[in-house]
Amino acid sequence: MFTALRRLQPRKALASSLAGALLLAGLVGCGTGGSTAASGGGTNSAGLAPLRLGVMTDNATAYVATIGVEKKIFEKNHLDVKVSAFGVGIDTVNAVTTNQADIGFAQDFAILNRIGAAPSGNLKIFTELNRSNANSPAAYQFVGKNISSPAELAGKGIITNKGTVVEYWIAKTLEKYKVDPSSVKLYPIESAQEGLALLQSGQASAEWTSGKGAALAKAIPGVKTIATLKTIDTPTIALGVSTESYLKDHPTEVKNYLTSLNQIYQFIEKNPDEAAAILQKANNIPKDQALLNLEASKNQLQFTQDTLTTLNDITQWGVKNGVIKNNFDVKSYVNTDALKATFPDSVTLK
Secondary structure, three states, X not given: OOOOOEEOOOOOOHHHHOHHHHHHHOOOOOOOOOOOOOOOOOOOOOOOEEEEEEEEOOOHHHHHHHHHHHOOHXXXXXXXXXXXXXXXXXXXXXXXXXOOOOEEEEEHHHHHHHHHHOOOOOEEXXXXXXXXXXXXOOOOEEEEEOOOOHHHOOOOEEEEOOOOHHHHHHHHHHHHOOOOHHHOEEEEOOOHHHHHHHHHHOOOOEEEEOHHHHHHHOOOOOEEEEEEOOOOOOOOEEEEEEEHHHHHHOHHHHHHHHHHHHHHHHHXXXXXXXXXXXXXXXXXXXXXXXXXXXXXXXXXXXXXXXXXXXXXXXXXXXXXXXXXXXXXXXXXXXXXXXXXXXXXXXXXXX
C-alpha cells in the first residue's frame, strides 16, 4: 500500500540566497486575473453572454483561451469570456465551487482527489479537453539534479503541487522505481519560481515540469530529464468542470463555449505557426517553445467509455493506496448533456 509521503515546507532562508534562480524564473508568465463578479445571465450591450473561465498559467488551457480571445473566436460565438489564470489547475476547480468562475479545468487525478476529499454533487465533469502527448519533447517530464534515475531518490527532496496530478505522478514514479515513499521529502510549492529556487539550491533533487518550466529547470547546472509520462505509462486527461446548476441554467453558454473550443482546436491544427506567434506576442513565450508547448497535448472534445474507465482506474488506485480519501461513483460526477447536444458523436458512454 502506498505510504503517505512526508511533506516539508521550503526553508524561508532560501529567499536571500537564490536571487539568481528567481531572476531566471521571472521569465515564467504569471497569471492575470479576470472578472470575479458573479455571472448574472443575459447579455451585454454587444449581445455577448458573460462567461468566467479559469485556466492554468503556462498550460494548454491558457494557450487555448489566449488564442480564442485574440482571434475573437469566443466573441464570434456570442461569448464575453473573462479569463482568470491560476498557478495550478485545481485552483480553477475551487474557483468554480466558490462561484468565482463558471468553467474551470483539472487534470484527472487532481479532480478525482478533490471530489474524494470533499464530495459535492453540484460539481460536474462535462467534457474531456485534451490528453498529454507523451511523445512530445515538451510534454511533462521528471527532471533531476545530479541524479541519473528516479531509483536514486531515496533520502532526497521532490517538489510537488499539493492536491494536483503531480502527486499522482510522483507516487507512480516511486512505485515503478521501487523507492520507499517514506524515504523521500516532499516540498509543496505554489509557483514555478519556488520550484526553480529549490532545484537551484539543491534542497530538492527532482520535479515534474514541462514546456518553459522544464527549459528553465534544465538551464540549472546538473539538471536533466530522468523520466517522462511515457516512462511511467501514465497519460493524463484534462477535464472541463462546472457546477450542475450552471450547466442547467446556462446551456447556451456552455454549448457556445464547446463550439468555440472546437474552432480554436481546428485553428491550432491548421495554423500552428500563427498560433505560436499569438502566444509569443500575448504571453511572451518564444515562438519555438510555443510550438513545442502546443504539441504537448492532444486536443479533443469527447467523453468516451475509455475516458470513464481511466477515471475509474485512477480513483480505485487512489482509494486503495490511501491518496484519495473517500470512494465514490465517478459517473455520478459526469454530465455530458451539453457535449452531447453540441457534438453528438463525441459521447460514447455505455
